[in-house]
Amino acid sequence: MNIWDRFVSSWREFRKDGYYDEFDYAWTMTIDLDRCTGCGACVTACQAENNIPIVGEEQLGRGREMQWIRIERYWEGEYPNARLKFIPMLCQQCDAAPCETVCPVTATYHNQDGLNAQVYNRCIGTRSCAVYCPYTVRYFNYNDHRWDAPLEQQLNPDVTVREKGVMEKCTFCVQRIRQAKDQAKDDGRRRVRDGEVQPACVQTCPSEALVFGDRKDASNRVSKSMNDARAYRVLGELNTQPSVIYLKKVDADAD
């Protein structure tokens, strides 16, 4: 099979209707913007959990930050009616992910749980995926990052440390998902229970703005949360079908 035929066949396979319904899980996160205070606890929790390097002031100044989840902020209006709105932005784990189709080496692909996964040791660093991502949530290792000893003792042994030339991004804390699935298997259960697995950001959110779970089961908290009238997807018009659903901020003084 030549490369074109292979591309066409995989396109047909992965884009056929109902493809994602066949998976075991459909991990989903909802983010209630009316609860989010922009405090940044999720950002640091993610750095601690996922061995995200400290890049330093110089590299940050060149736009090479590494934060799988970040707080974007947008001003509206002018003084004295200025308002500031926060939105946590992380990999949207799109079901129709633009990044997946452009990787020349299939380093990024859709896994059995509907997650947009990244194979670090397959990545050759073309950065095409980052270009195609409308949410700019893919982060490239421009350098080999070091931890001043003994800071490296904190590194999470369940998560790899990435090296120079590799693209990385939010995984929905796949190591925690794997652990929960293993636990379910060990306990003789078919499925992971609701609330059994929480990514680091969801676990720590002080105002409980983030909810995570499997949307395949309608009784799960996340399924109920995403049925809220306020639910929307960021840049929904692109039809990337994100697994991260936002709940609109409420303007108390509007109808």
Added chain:
Amino acid sequence: MANVDRREFLRLVGAGGVGAGAGFMLAESIKHPVEYLIPYPVPPEEFSPGIATWYNSVCGMCPAGCGISVRTREGRAKKIEGNPLHPVNQGKLCALGHAGLQVLYNPDRLTGPMIQNGERGADEFVKTTWEDGLSRTADRLAAARQDGIYFLTQGVRGHLANLFELFMGELSSDRLLHYDFAHPHALYAANKRLFGEHQLPYYDIRNTRYLLSFGADYLTNWLSPVHHSLGFGHSRHGNDGVRGRFVQIEPRMSISGAAADEWIPARPGTEGFLALSVAHRIVADGHYEGDDAGEWRKALSAWSPGRAASLTGVSEATISRLAREFARADPALAIGGGAAANHTNGVDNLVAVSALNYLVGNIGKPGGVVFNPEPVTGASAIDRQANYRTMQKLVEDARDGKIDVLIVNNTNPAFSLPLASGFREAMAAIPTIVSLSSFIDETTLMADVLLPSHTYLEGWADDMPEPGVGFPVGAISQPVVAPLYNSRSTGDIVLDLSGKLGFNEAIPWTSMEDVLKDGWRRIYERGAPEPGDFDSFWRDVLVSGVWGENVRRGDSVTIAPGAIEGMAVSEPRLAGESGDYPFILHPYLSSSMYDGRGANLPWMQELPDPMTSIVYGTWVEMNPVTAKEMGLTDGDLVTVTSGTGSIEAPVVVFPAIMPDVVAMPIGQGHDALGRYARNRGANPIEILAPETDSASGNLATSATRVALAPTGRRATLVKTGGESRQLGRGIVQSTGSRSSRGHSAKLNSIPIVVEVAESAVVESA
């Protein structure tokens, strides 16, 4: 290796792993022959590589006293999460709490006792032994005059606070000072004046329907931010469809201001006038019907909204509307902090704010102000909190040669007092300075003997959160990892010194763990327990990480006599003439570095400031119109000059700040504290005028006028954020309050909730 097949290889690796584990265990047992760490949820029978062990403890990053669960693997701490059982934070944790790991594993930590070998401040410390360091200290302490010893500690509570009391009592010195830059002195004084209360009450944000915050950034740094965030989230969408309303009154929009439904700028220091006029309307409109309504009417008669409007800059109509909304919401809650508290009239302001709570009858009610019972132990620490006036006394005593020995424990007044306080020079006049801090910060740099404490993740202590949550809560801070270095628990250092000084009768313990066990035995006995069952109680407290009692105070708190007639707010006093210094400086606690203690943590340096997305630096926030008038834009370096000093920082145009106010974050500008903190940004505390609130002795940090002068140079603002406006992209969407109700099952017309086949959800029992 040629003949080793895969199976053999794995076997060898496995054996090596066990060997390494056994070696680790051996090392552990040598270091600590008698200590047992009790993990959560099950104690390990033996060391199991690859399996995480969780220990519950107490966060030591700020005074809120959150419970933490620390995940350890192979004897190393990997992650800190909130303890779900602790009523303060209920499993949640802020960014600074997570960064506690970088305190533990900080490359710039002190690795053992040291002595100064050169000029003070030259950073020429040489290693010594504990025996030598302790003997030197004990000799100086023994030779000191009566009241010639000052013990300056960070705010501590529980049995460590008691131990410090005993120790200083034996040294016959009354100079035990707990010093925290951000301690809410004004709030304590206000509660004392209005309610005659010694402790802070619990502000029930969770159950309130209307929160009127006068400057209190309750989501970031005011009292217990994680607890308040939980309450905020719940009040938004947790109360059966009734969404709480939050109003924030402050000169510069804080994170709490951004989260609020309404942000109202008011001149710094005039918040009390605003509160009084809101109270005036509540009483005048007949919303208050208490027996003392006449008294209130008389006391508030002068405070018509019209008068307050001219003083505060908030319109008369807004004040009347706030009063109406506040009186009608049930329950409503008013809190005060920030610029309102840290002004020359801070106590007056907060008394006026608290009076609002009384007038709407929320005292002792859910969603209102709930007074706390006496803390289980360590209550004396509240009176030991050192305000600016006390610190000035210390400076004077040092200058007059009255201080022989100064002991400093993990507090950094050399950084967090204005230059005008003279603290740095005064330190030079103290013959002996001993530091128990874990890092060489600005204060420790001037010390002669360094006896480094464990970090909070390595040593024993306990904590009774203050303010509490309405009922008695306590938690034990237990070691979660073996100590990394040759440091000792703060309590143990004090006990060692006591031993050397022969205080064995009054201080009979040999370790902090014993102190705690003795103290907790008394707590255990409060509950009329089964005799002889203390060990299982102790174990339970360690495993769950928290202890509590179902004791609440009745709502018997009343207004202190004379408080109503005395209800008045004095004019705020500003240092500097408006002609020379046109701007009011509004310094605020950084959300990531608190009072500067987070500056040596790389995670906190790289955590973008939520409001500006700036990392690694200090900046000056200016109103867009003012900036334009002065021809300044983002990144223009300006000199900020007050009557007592000047610093340089780049301008950031900030859309939500009053035109005559400039704001700067506190936290950077260190000249010590290690590689991540040093020589970065500027410290606005340096240039604050030494203005105080006479009613509380608190430093009025919002009462300094400054002038801004462009330097003509530009600085690079390192920011992570891009465009600060949405430009019609609809990234953050909002909806009206009415249309937010109801349900929708479809997004983008694609059904995304899929029913699971019956077979898939069957669980084996």
